[in-house]
Amino acid sequence: MSFKLKTILLFLAVSLIPYALTMFLVGNSFRQELYDAVTQEMHTQLRLSVERIDQHLQTLQNDMTFLAKSDIMNDVYTQDLDRRISNALLAKKTDLKMAGDFYLLTTAGIIVASSDFAAIGKTIRSKPFVEVPVYSTFSTQAIGKLAVTYPLENFKRFFSNTQQRHYYIRHADGSTALRPSLFHDSLKVSKRLKNAPDLTIVLEEQKEFAYRLLYKYELWFILLLIGGGIFIALAAYYIATHLIEPIITLSNTAKKITRTQDYTQQVHLQRDDEVGELSHAFNTMINGMDQALNEIIGLNQEIEETQREVVFTMGSIGESRSKETGNHVKRVAEYSKLLALYYGLDEEESEMLKQASPMHDIGKIAIPDAVLNKPGRFDEEERRIMDTHALLGYDMLKHSNRTLLQAAAIVAYEHHEKYDGSGYPRGLKEEEIHIYGRITALADVFDALGSDRVYKKAWEDERIFALFQEERGKHFDPQLIDIFFDHLAEFLTIRETFKDIHES
Amino acid sequence: MKQIALLCLLCLALSASEYSVVISKKIMISAVTAQQIRDIFLMKRHSLGNQKVIPVNLLGQDISRITFENEILKMDRDHLNAYWIKQHFQGITPPITQSSYDSVKMFVQNVEGAIGYIPSSMVDNGVKVIHEF
Numbered sequence: 001m002s003f004k005l006k007t008i009l010l011f012l013a014v015s016l017i018p019y020a021l022t023m024f025l026v027g028n029s030f031r032q033e034l035y036d037a038v039t040q041e042m043h044t045q046l047r048l049s050v051e052r053i054d055q056h057l058q059t060l061q062n063d064m065t066f067l068a069k070s071d072i073m074n075d076v077y078t079q080d081l082d083r084r085i086s087n088a089l090l091a092k093k094t095d096l097k098m099a100g101d102f103y104l105l106t107t108a109g110i111i112v113a114s115s116d117f118a119a120i121g122k123t124i125r126s127k128p129f130v131e132v133p134v135y136s137t138f139s140t141q142a143i144g145k146l147a148v149t150y151p152l153e154n155f156k157r158f159f160s161n162t163q164q165r166h167y168y169i170r171h172a173d174g175s176t177a178l179r180p181s182l183f184h185d186s187l188k189v190s191k192r193l194k195n196a197p198d199l200t201i202v203l204e205e206q207k208e209f210a211y212r213l214l215y216k217y218e219l220w221f222i223l224l225l226i227g228g229g230i231f232i233a234l235a236a237y238y239i240a241t242h243l244i245e246p247i248i249t250l251s252n253t254a255k256k257i258t259r260t261q262d263y264t265q266q267v268h269l270q271r272d273d274e275v276g277e278l279s280h281a282f283n284t285m286i287n288g289m290d291q292a293l294n295e296i297i298g299l300n301q302e303i304e305e306t307q308r309e310v311v312f313t314m315g316s317i318g319e320s321r322s323k324e325t326g327n328h329v330k331r332v333a334e335y336s337k338l339l340a341l342y343y344g345l346d347e348e349e350s351e352m353l354k355q356a357s358p359m360h361d362i363g364k365i366a367i368p369d370a371v372l373n374k375p376g377r378f379d380e381e382e383r384r385i386m387d388t389h390a391l392l393g394y395d396m397l398k399h400s401n402r403t404l405l406q407a408a409a410i411v412a413y414e415h416h417e418k419y420d421g422s423g424y425p426r427g428l429k430e431e432e433i434h435i436y437g438r439i440t441a442l443a444d445v446f447d448a449l450g451s452d453r454v455y456k457k458a459w460e461d462e463r464i465f466a467l468f469q470e471e472r473g474k475h476f477d478p479q480l481i482d483i484f485f486d487h488l489a490e491f492l493t494i495r496e497t498f499k500d501i502h503e504s
Numbered sequence: 505m506k507q508i509a510l511l512c513l514l515c516l517a518l519s520a521s522e523y524s525v526v527i528s529k530k531i532m533i534s535a536v537t538a539q540q541i542r543d544i545f546l547m548k549r550h551s552l553g554n555q556k557v558i559p560v561n562l563l564g565q566d567i568s569r570i571t572f573e574n575e576i577l578k579m580d581r582d583h584l585n586a587y588w589i590k591q592h593f594q595g596i597t598p599p600i601t602q603s604s605y606d607s608v609k610m611f612v613q614n615v616e617g618a619i620g621y622i623p624s625s626m627v628d629n630g631v632k633v634i635h636e637f
Binding site for chain 1: 558600601602603604606607610611614615618
C-alpha cells in the first residue's frame with residue numbers, strides 16, 4: 001500500500017467515522033424525541049379516557065351500593081313478589097344505558113330479581129363484573145347480593161377510535177378484547193383501570209402514522225447524510241493529496257535519479273517548514289553525491305591513466321635497452337588491439353591487450369647488455385640467455401593481482417610460443433597458447449620483420465607476406481593470419497601512422 | 505236477648521274481624537292489644553316481650569291502610585304525616601311497606617317478628633292472627 005493511499009485512507013477514516021457517529025447520535029435523539037412527543041400525547045389522551053371510564057365504573061358501583069341499601073331490598077323476603085326490585089334494576093339499567101344486567105341473588109345464589117325478568121328463579125351463569133352485599137333495613141346480616149354483568153362492549157362508547165389510533169382492553173392474563181385491527185408495527189401506551197384492576201386499557205397507534213413526519217422526510221435526510229459524507233470525503237481527499245504532494249514530488253525525483261543516474265537533478269520545493277528543509281537537505285545530499293561521484297570517476301581515470309603509463313613506460317624500458325625504437329611498442333600495441341577486435345574479443349578486453357602487449361619484452365631488462373646488444377648472430381649460449389626473457393618477464397609480472405598486469409604477464413610468457421609447438425619457453429601449441437600470446441606473437445614478428453634492426457635490414461612486404469603464408473598454422477594461428485590478410489590495409493595504415501623516424 | 509247479643513257479637517265480630525293483624529307462626533305470642541300494635545306501628549316499641557318485631561305497612565292509599573290507621577293508630581293521614589315528619593328529625597323512619605296483601609303475608613311468613621295486616625279472608629295456616637279489627 002502506497003504512502004499516498006495510506007494517508008488518504010487515514011484522512012477518510014478520521015473524518016468520516018466521527019461524522020457517521022455524530023449523525024447516528026443526532027438521528028437517534030431526534031427519533032427518541034419524536035417518540036417521546038408522540039407517546040406523551042397518547043398518554044394524555046389515554047389518561048383522560050381511563051379517567052372517564054373509571055368515573056363511570058365508580059358511578060355504577062355507587063348506584064349499586066345505594067340500591068343495595070334501599071328499602072325495597074326487603075322484598076327479598078317476599079321473593080320480589082311485586083317486582084319492585086326488578087323494576088328498579090331495569091330502571092337503573094336503562095338509566096345507565098348499559099349492556100348487561102343486574103341480578104339480585106339470595107345467599108343461596110338463586111336470582112330473586114333481575115333487570116332480565118327471564119332470569120328470575122335461575123342461577124347466574126357468567127361471572128359478575130361487580131358484586132355488592134344487600135342488607136335489609138332491620139338486619140345486620142347480608143340477605144343477598146346485588147351483581148351486575150358488564151360486557152366489555154360497554155367500554156366501546158368511551159373509545160374514540162380512528163384508522164390509525166384505537167383503544168383495546170387487555171386482561172390480566174394478557175388476552176385482549178375489542179381490538180379493531182392489528183397494526184404491523186405500533187406504539188402502545190397502557191393504563192390500568194382503578195375500579196377494575198383486572199383490566200388495562202391500551203391505546204395503540206400505527207407506527208407509520210406516528211412517525212409520518214420522520215418517514216416523510218426520510219429520503220431527504222438520507223440524501224443530505226450521503227451528501228455530507230461525500231463532501232467530507234472529498235475534502236479529506238483534497239487535503240490529504242495536498243499535504244503529501246511535496247513528499248510525492250521528493251519521492252518522484254528520487255525515483256527519477258535512481259533510474260537515470262543523473263545526480264544533477266534537484267527538487268524544487270520552496271517551503272519554510274520541515275518539508276522544505278527536507279527537500280533542501282535532499283538537494284544538498286544529491287549535490288554532494290554528484291561531486292563525490294565525479295571525484296571518484298576522475299580518480300579512477302587517473303589511476304587507469306597512471307597504470308597505462310607505467311605499463312607503457314615499462315615496455316619502453318625493455319625496448320630502449322635493446323635499442324629498438326619506441327614506436328615498435330606502439331605499433332605492436334595497435335596491431336594487437338586490431339587483431340583482438342577482429343578475433344572477437346570485446347572492446348574492453350582488446351583495449352586491455354593493447355595496453356598489456358607493449359610489455360611483451362619486459363624480461364629483456366634482465367638480459368645482460370653484452371648479450372642483448374650484441375651485433376650479429378648469437379651463439380648457442382647467448383641464444384639460451386636471450387630466450388630466458390620470456391620467463392623473466394612473466395616472473396616480474398605474475399605477482400600482480402591487476403588484470404592488466406596479469407594479461408601483460410601472459411603476453412610476456414607466451415609471445416614466443418609457436419602454433420605448432422616449436423616455440424619457447426614451454427613449447428605450447430594451438431589452443432594451449434593463450435590468445436594474447438598468439439596475437440602478440442604475430443604483431444611482434446610482423447613489426448620486427450618490417451623494421452630495421454641492428455642486425456638486419458627491414459624486410460620487403462612481399463617477403464613478409466610470403467613468410468606469413470608459409471608460417472600459417474606453423475608459427476602463427478591460422479585464424480589470425482586470415483584476419484591479418486583480410487584487413488591488411490588497416491595494419492599497413494597503422495604502420496604508416498607510427499613510422500619510425502630515422503635520424504640518418 | 506242472649507241470641508240477639510250473640511248475633512250482635514257475631515255482627516260485631518264479622519264487622520270487626522274484617523282485617524287481621526298477623527305474625528309468623530313460629531312466634532309464641534298469641535294476643536296483642538290494639539295499644540301495643542299502635543306503638544309498634546308508630547315505631548315507639550320494637551319488641552313484644554323478648555321478641556323483636558318488624559311492622560310492615562301496606563303501600564299507598566289502600567282502604568285497608570286507611571281503616572288500620574283509623575281503627576288502630578287512631579290518627580288520620582294529616583296527623584300521621586305530621587307525626588312522621590317530627591319523628592324523622594329524631595332518626596325514626598316509618599315502617600317498611602309492601603305493595604300487596606300477598607307480599608305482606610309472604611313477608612310475615614318469611615321474616616321472624618314481622619307484623620302486618622291482611623284481610624281476614626286471606627288468613628291461612630302460614631300466619632297467626634294476633635288481633636282483628
